[in-house]
Amino acid sequence: MVSRNRSVRRTKAALQSALVDLLLEHRNLQAVTVQAICDRASISRSTFYLHFENKEEVLSTYLIQMIGRVHDALRAWAGPDDSRWTVYFAHIAHIAPILSSLSDRSGSHAILSRYERQFAVIMQDLLMPGRVTPLEPAVSYQAHYFSGGLLSLTWWWVEQDHCVTPAQEMSRRYHALCSGQLCP
Template identity: 30%
Template sequence: MFGITGPQAPDRRVRRTRRAVQQALVELILEKGYDAVTVTDVIGRADVGRSTFYAHFTGKQEVLFSNLDELVRILHPVPRAAPAALFSFSLPMFEHVREQGRLVRALIGRRGGTTVVAHAEQVLAAVVREELLASLPDGRRPPESLDLVVTGIVGAFMALVREWVDGDFTATPAVLNDAFLSLVVPGAEALLAQAPGAGPGHGR
């Protein structure tokens, strides 16, 4: 009697409810900042009951983290068979950030939670480190300063993104990308050129 529609309906309702709560939190963060938002605020904005809210989330932090999937998608580059240059993933990332500016501003802008910023930095650090390792000349080992350089590159990217989404300056993704690459590529290339050889005792 119910066919396919019946079993799917609860799933659709669950998705709609979760999405309404997630969007409500984003709106409230942009209005008053994450720390000032309460579960009661979110429930009222999403127009759901308290029991319904707690059937899906344990609290506002879990709602915040549930939005991370989209942020991780933004910060993960599309796989490329043969990158033409170092950090060519950065322009698509800046473009994704512009498309999802409201969400990114809520999650990692000044009004967002610091825990989310730390998570975003970890995601981006993994991407940068992987690219640097893949760009090492044949037979070279990662230099000891690799992680320090990764931290600096991630810091530069995040600083540009956060200032951008918070409206401190206006620029196109291409302009931001040029600024980012001019900051980080020379240092990354110098790091790769100084990578020690693979043989015992090399680079020591």
């Protein structure tokens, strides 16, 4: 059973890696086909469909795993509060080309909605550590407010700023906004 689980993880990772590579080449999720993913991963279409329903699920699973890593890093942060979000913005800079392929033009709203919901859970955990799910009504509105602001700022950074502003500066700006300060 352990080797079967390991094999499943390797197959899923190969498919995710293939999709990410193709997204970096094509810059558009719609331009990537399931067959191209399978060819890049050297995996048959039937094996693909044993693990995923479609390419959107492959990408969604990949992004959720990335969010999990960021969540772990944010929870472990021991530095100053105004630079905590450097971890997040550095991660976004790394995957910005993938996120750019998910603009509304490519019809990937379901993936982005799942990404947003996951960030609301992360925000709740940061507001109330140890109580990750489900979203508590008492802090749900706060979690959604802060995650919505963060994601809106993220899209601005990826699409308008093209991640030119350093992650450390974006962290400082986000912290200032959350603290009710305006910053240049």
